[in-house]
Amino acid sequence: MVSSLVQAGSVRPAIQAPDTGAADVYDRQLSCQIWSLEGDLIGRSQSAPAERLSEGGDDGFSERTIRGERWRVYTVHDRDAGFRVMVGDNLAVREHLVGNVVTALIGPAVLGLLALGVLIWWSVGRGLAPIRQMTRSLAVRDAEDLTALDVSPDARELRPFALALNDLMSRLGAARRREAEFTAAAAHELRTPLAGLRVQAQIAASSSDPAVRSRALEQMQTSVDRTARLVTGLLALAREDEMPVSDEDRRWVTLRALFAGAEGDGRVSFVDGDALLNVDPDRFGAAAANLLANAQAHAESSILISYDPTSGRLIVEDDGPGVAFSDLHRLGRRFFRASNAPTGGSGLGLSIVLATVKAHGGQVQFLRSPGGGLRVEVTIPEQASESLSNSTKRD
Amino acid sequence: MRLLAIEDDPVLADGLQVGLSACGWTVEVVGRVEDALAALESSAFDAVVLDLGLPDGDGLSVLRFVRERDMDVGVVVLSARDDSRDRIVGLDAGADDYVGKPFDLDELAARLRAVRRRLLGRSTPALRHGGVTLDPKSRLAWREEGDLPLSRREFAILEALMERPAQVLSRSQLEERLYGWQEEIGSNAVEVHIHYLRAKLGAGFIRTVRGVGYTLQ
Numbered sequence: 001m002v003s004s005l006v007q008a009g010s011v012r013p014a015i016q017a018p019d020t021g022a023a024d025v026y027d028r029q030l031s032c033q034i035w036s037l038e039g040d041l042i043g044r045s046q047s048a049p050a051e052r053l054s055e056g057g058d059d060g061f062s063e064r065t066i067r068g069e070r071w072r073v074y075t076v077h078d079r080d081a082g083f084r085v086m087v088g089d090n091l092a093v094r095e096h097l098v099g100n101v102v103t104a105l106i107g108p109a110v111l112g113l114l115a116l117g118v119l120i121w122w123s124v125g126r127g128l129a130p131i132r133q134m135t136r137s138l139a140v141r142d143a144e145d146l147t148a149l150d151v152s153p154d155a156r157e158l159r160p161f162a163l164a165l166n167d168l169m170s171r172l173g174a175a176r177r178r179e180a181e182f183t184a185a186a187a188h189e190l191r192t193p194l195a196g197l198r199v200q201a202q203i204a205a206s207s208s209d210p211a212v213r214s215r216a217l218e219q220m221q222t223s224v225d226r227t228a229r230l231v232t233g234l235l236a237l238a239r240e241d242e243m244p245v246s247d248e249d250r251r252w253v254t255l256r257a258l259f260a261g262a263e264g265d266g267r268v269s270f271v272d273g274d275a276l277l278n279v280d281p282d283r284f285g286a287a288a289a290n291l292l293a294n295a296q297a298h299a300e301s302s303i304l305i306s307y308d309p310t311s312g313r314l315i316v317e318d319d320g321p322g323v324a325f326s327d328l329h330r331l332g333r334r335f336f337r338a339s340n341a342p343t344g345g346s347g348l349g350l351s352i353v354l355a356t357v358k359a360h361g362g363q364v365q366f367l368r369s370p371g372g373g374l375r376v377e378v379t380i381p382e383q384a385s386e387s388l389s390n391s392t393k394r395d
Numbered sequence: 396m397r398l399l400a401i402e403d404d405p406v407l408a409d410g411l412q413v414g415l416s417a418c419g420w421t422v423e424v425v426g427r428v429e430d431a432l433a434a435l436e437s438s439a440f441d442a443v444v445l446d447l448g449l450p451d452g453d454g455l456s457v458l459r460f461v462r463e464r465d466m467d468v469g470v471v472v473l474s475a476r477d478d479s480r481d482r483i484v485g486l487d488a489g490a491d492d493y494v495g496k497p498f499d500l501d502e503l504a505a506r507l508r509a510v511r512r513r514l515l516g517r518s519t520p521a522l523r524h525g526g527v528t529l530d531p532k533s534r535l536a537w538r539e540e541g542d543l544p545l546s547r548r549e550f551a552i553l554e555a556l557m558e559r560p561a562q563v564l565s566r567s568q569l570e571e572r573l574y575g576w577q578e579e580i581g582s583n584a585v586e587v588h589i590h591y592l593r594a595k596l597g598a599g600f601i602r603t604v605r606g607v608g609y610t611l612q
Contacts, residue, residue, distance in 0.1 A: 193407075195407050195496035195498060206417075207417070337450055
């Protein structure tokens with residue numbers, strides 16, 4: 001800069017920089033000397049010392065201490081013009097300046113940061129208070145307690161979360177209630193055969209007549225068998241409720257193989273018995289056996305089993321007395337027995353069918369056949385995943 | 396005592412039939428509400444054992460039927476639904492007693508006897524008349540002089556007469572008490588039993604009311 005000024009001839013030798021009067025300390029920071037190549041001082045700025053700022057006078061940066069003050073100097077010379085220009089930066093002044101800047105900035109910055117920190121701590125704490133409150137109330141909550149959480153109306157961000165949580169809890173509560181109801185119903189269902197067993201056992205124990213005794217024992221056997229069937233049904237139902245059927249469980253099975261129990265029953269006829277269904281052979285086989293047993297218990301002279309691969313619909317139809325319209329929609333409910341059902345059934349057969357088909361991703365419809373008997377239509381998707389992707393597509 | 400057991404479980408129904416018959420009672424068993432109502436309309440019963448979960452309806456409807464018609468019959472409800480709420484509903488609907496399943500057969504019999512006693516306005520278990528005592532539980536009879544050996548049917552006739560000493564019972568009423576639906580009844584069976592009873596108790600103990608029936612002296 002100085003060199004260019006000198007070159008342009010705008011700086012005359014021995015020009016003194018004007019005194020601004022203010023903050024002369026800082027004015028002394030940058031100083032400039034112009035020397036002739038012979039070593040005479042041609043001019044200097046006011047704050048520049050009389051001594052040469054750079055001893056050697058080589059071009060470039062150098063440092064020198066003059067009267068106790070450290071200078072950092074840049075030297076440049078112009079042989080044609082016959083000048084050597086030295087620009088010195090008084091390091092003491094610079095450090096002083098830096099010190100001033102630092103004290104002027106850091107103090108407020110530290111204070112500001114502290115204030116900001118306190119503010120952040122307070123506002124985050126305030127913002128998180130509802131979460132903490134919710135955490136506390138969840139932490140001390142009894143496992144049985146599925147009542148809805150209170151959400152303060154101010155915690156707007158937390159609301160959707162709390163509502164979702166409450167929704168989950170209400171669904172959980174409903175599931176648990178269903179389970180409790182089912183357990184209670186199952187216990188009640190077991191009480192009647194147990195009562196029968198107890199009474200017959202008492203008769204067997206107290207009677208002196210061998211004929212009465214052996215008859216009572218026979219009745220006990222019947223009751224035990226029936227109770228065992230009921231327990232088997234309950235276990236099957238629990239399993240079907242628990243586990244959906246995966247694609248790996250599925251095999252291609254013929255209709256006839258699924259209804260293997262129909263063999264030897266002259267009333268049963270298949271339409272396309274070799275049609276293939278993609279189902280879990282064990283579980284669907286058990287459901288099919290229940291369907292068949294139900295039809296066999298009611299059919300007069302014919303049971304028709306058919307499968308339509310295009311609609312994926314399996315139909316079991318009998319020519320029995322059928323089920324009253326008022327009872328149709330209750331079929332498949334646990335422990336429900338139609339009013340004309342034969343005694344001794346567990347009331348679970350069609351419930352198991354319903355649960356198994358659901359585990360396969362399908363559905364069941366109970367209808368009256370044109371002849372008046374019961375017609376059960378089971379629709380099963382070929383792949384569990386397919387039914388899933390279909391449903392997501394619909395969404 | 397003539398009993399109607401309304402229970403749809405075949406094994407339990409059979410147990411009630413056999414077990415309560417062994418107490419010396421005539422027991423009829425039906426498994427449906429419809430049949431129960433028909434039985435109650437067509438003939439008289441002293442007590443009903445009533446299951447609540449029946450295939451064609453709620454057993455409580457049978458109870459209401461009985462109470463609406465003011466039938467003179469004790470009802471013991473027999474149910475798998477036996478928490479206190481169910482008991483309250485049953486008792487308030489007119490049941491005389493409520494027994495949860497499973498139950499002790501002897502206890503049920505004792506409760507039936509107690510219900511019967513209350514219905515007849517009596518608190519002592521034994522029946523007494525003219526120096527004759529009957530114990531409905533052991534089905535034994537005795538007089539001041541000593542034991543009075545009676546056949547099952549003689550005991551039943553005497554019990555029926557002694558339960559309501561002032562009342563005249565017709566031959567058909569006594570027949571109903573003695574025989575179940577399935578049993579053949581001889582045309583003069585009641586007269587034969589009365590004849591034997593008179594031989595044991597003295598001719599005057601049982602009085603014939605011409606054209607009506609029998610009563611105690």
